[in-house]
Every structure is written in C-alpha cells, then in structure tokens.
Amino acid sequence: MMKVSVWIILALALVDLAIVVNGDDSEKTVVKTVNGKKVCKRGWECLDWSEYCCNETISDFFQPYQFENLFSKRNTPVAKAVGFWDYQSFILATTSFQHLGFCTTGGKTMQMKELAAFLAHVGCKTSCGYGVATGGPLAWGLCYNREMSPSQSYCDDFYKYTYPCTPGAEYYGRGAIPIFWNYNYGAAGDALKEDLLNHPEYIEQNATLAFQAAIWKWMTSVKKSQPSAHEIFVGKWKPTKNDTLAKRVPGFGATMNVLYGEQVCGQGDIDAMNNFISHYQYYLDLMGLNREDAGPHEYLTCAEQAAFNPATSSPSASS
The missing domain is CATH 1.10.530.10 (Lysozyme)
Incomplete structure (x- = not known):
C-alpha cells in the first residue's frame, strides 16, 4: 500500500530548507532558476521542483x-x-x-x-x-466508493498479454471517478506504483x-x-x-x-x-x-x- 510515512518524513525534512516564507512554516516556498526559468518547491504538498509549485497549493x-x-x-x-x-x-x-x-x-x-x-x-x-x-x-x-451491483466482472481478454485478468479479481467500478476494466486498473496501477491489476480492491480500501x-x-x-x-x-x-x-x-x-x-x-x-x-x-x-x-x-x-x-x-x- 501507499508509503505515506515516507512522504511525511520527506516533507518535514524540507521545511528547514525554505527561503521564501508565506505565513505558514509548513508552506514555505523554495525558489531557484533553472535555464532561466523559475521553479519552486512549496511545503509538503509540492515537494518536486516545478513552475507550478511557485503558485498557491x-x-x-x-x-x-x-x-x-x-x-x-x-x-x-x-x-x-x-x-x-x-x-x-x-x-x-x-x-x-x-x-x-x-x-x-x-x-x-x-x-x-x-x-x-x-x-x-x-x-x-x-x-x-x-x-x-x-x-x-x-x-x-x-x-459511494464502489459499484454496488456489478453486471459483470469487466475482464477484457483483448488485453491478456498486457493486463491479463487475475483469477478471482473483479474489475467493477471503484473510486472517486470510478475505474472499470482490467486494462484501466493495470494502467492506473503502473502509474501509481500499486498492484491494482492483482488487487483492484485496494481502491475501495484506501481513500x-x-x-x-x-x-x-x-x-x-x-x-x-x-x-x-x-x-x-x-x-x-x-x-x-x-x-x-x-x-x-x-x-x-x-x-x-x-x-x-x-x-x-x-x-x-x-x-x-x-x-x-x-x-x-x-x-x-x-x-x-x-x-x-x-x-x-x-x-x-x-x-x-x-x-x-x-x-x-x-x-x-x-x-
């Protein structure tokens, strides 16, 4: 599951590095210029250098x-x-x-x-x-956080070589903008570094x-x-x-x-x-x-x- 504690530790470690203060110590902004472009980190919400982190979080x-x-x-x-x-x-x-x-x-x-x-x-x-x-x-x-009465398991064999359905897994709609089908769970899992193809139920277990x-x-x-x-x-x-x-x-x-x-x-x-x-x-x-x-x-x-x-x-x- 998610490495929440790691993020919190990293966030706390970065607080003392801030050089531009915006009222709240947890939301200090660190600014630098890269190739003539202003980029920032901003508190625990915006930990990676980015032009977007120069804005409010x-x-x-x-x-x-x-x-x-x-x-x-x-x-x-x-x-x-x-x-x-x-x-x-x-x-x-x-x-x-x-x-x-x-x-x-x-x-x-x-x-x-x-x-x-x-x-x-x-x-x-x-x-x-x-x-x-x-x-x-x-x-x-x-x-809701899940589809209440799934009409099918949402397994599409067209993707059996890339995102094969796990026996016993059900790929019905879950989440805040519900994800359906094995290929969508697989792609989301790849992006979020979570094993959603084998464990689609994680979505309804962790907000x-x-x-x-x-x-x-x-x-x-x-x-x-x-x-x-x-x-x-x-x-x-x-x-x-x-x-x-x-x-x-x-x-x-x-x-x-x-x-x-x-x-x-x-x-x-x-x-x-x-x-x-x-x-x-x-x-x-x-x-x-x-x-x-x-x-x-x-x-x-x-x-x-x-x-x-x-x-x-x-x-x-x-x-």
Whole structure:
C-alpha cells in the first residue's frame, strides 16, 4: 500500500530548507532558476521542483470546511461509504500531482475552477442524491466508493498479454471517478506504483489511493493524440481542424467528452450531461466563485460535440 510515512518524513525534512516564507512554516516556498526559468518547491504538498509549485497549493484556497460543504451528506446513515472519504485523504492524494499542475496551474481563480470542475466529476459519479433528497440532489457526492451491483466482472481478454485478468479479481467500478476494466486498473496501477491489476480492491480500501486514481484519470490522456481533461480545462489544448468540425471546444464540456464520450456527449440536452454541469455550478457557488466564471454555455456543454473516443472505435473507449 501507499508509503505515506515516507512522504511525511520527506516533507518535514524540507521545511528547514525554505527561503521564501508565506505565513505558514509548513508552506514555505523554495525558489531557484533553472535555464532561466523559475521553479519552486512549496511545503509538503509540492515537494518536486516545478513552475507550478511557485503558485498557491490546494490547501491554501480549499479548506476542510469547504470539503464538508461540498460533500455534506457523505456520512449520513443511508450513504454507502460512511467514514471512507475525508479531506486529509484528498489533500494527501493531490501531493502526487500538484507539481504537475493539478489545481496549481494559472492564477488562483483558474486553480479554484479546476478544483471545482474535478470535484464536480467526482460528486456526480459518486452521488446517491435524487430530486427530493434532504439538502438537495447535489449535496450527496461521495456517497459511494464502489459499484454496488456489478453486471459483470469487466475482464477484457483483448488485453491478456498486457493486463491479463487475475483469477478471482473483479474489475467493477471503484473510486472517486470510478475505474472499470482490467486494462484501466493495470494502467492506473503502473502509474501509481500499486498492484491494482492483482488487487483492484485496494481502491475501495484506501481513500487516498481512490482519490489518486481519480486525479490520475483527470491528468492522463486516454490516447497519446488526445488531451487530458486537465489540459482541456486549463487551456493547454488547442483544438485541431477536426476538433472544430466535431464542435469540440475547450471548457468543462470537453472534459466530459474525453472522460465519458457518447455516454454523455453528442446527444443533445440530456439529463446525464446536465447533471455534471449542475454539480460544477453548485461547487463554484460553494467555493465562492461566480457561475459566470465557468464561461459561456458552449464551453459548459458537450451536447453537440462528437465523441473523442466513439464506443465502437476501441475497447479503451470504455470507462
């Protein structure tokens, strides 16, 4: 399982090296110039030299009370993952990705918007809310940490030479943005250095790992020729002519497209798509941002976008 103690020891060792103070000794920033470019380390959240570590870290603008506000019903008796998800596990998970730009790209408004967008996907995919649920249907994110009634084992023999299914293992949906299928567990395990192919159950046993897998999915391209959801959202993706013809434009809508394709996108104004958008706008509100910050409707929606990965094109187009 995760080497959490090692990270904590390294974080404490770096505290005394800080040279630029930002109020909290645990969040001191160390700055240097490499090839004319400013790079930083910043506290235990941003331990690797990176231009992104020169910005605020997530805990600077996202506090435990905000996590509680966004996911206020996750520990109610009817929730299916009571006691599993918590703020500390989320922040610890982000330390593997903040130096890569996860919610540390751009100014504070962009950082907060990306966090709201990512958590909107999390909240929507793990919600057990419904129309008349107490607190409203958007307050029930992180209700689940696993698929409750799997219809299959999600073993695809197409990948038997790269990510063969382990006898007895079940690759049903688990996590904050659920992972399905042996090849996705295998790829996530390779990236996170965890044996998820043989032990997919680790995802539902460790909240930090579950959040890490979701962030990995947000930060990673499905195919090398395509952008990640992160690149789309922070403006690092420049649509090609084919993207423009397919009506794919940068924004929250295209993050739905690259993650879920035609399950959500290209079908007009459907509930499945609007539910993600509603979560995003709700989280923007709770984080103190204006809904206008989300951009015009064409950036919010993917109603008319052709899928990046049509379901018939490749097995890897699956969730």
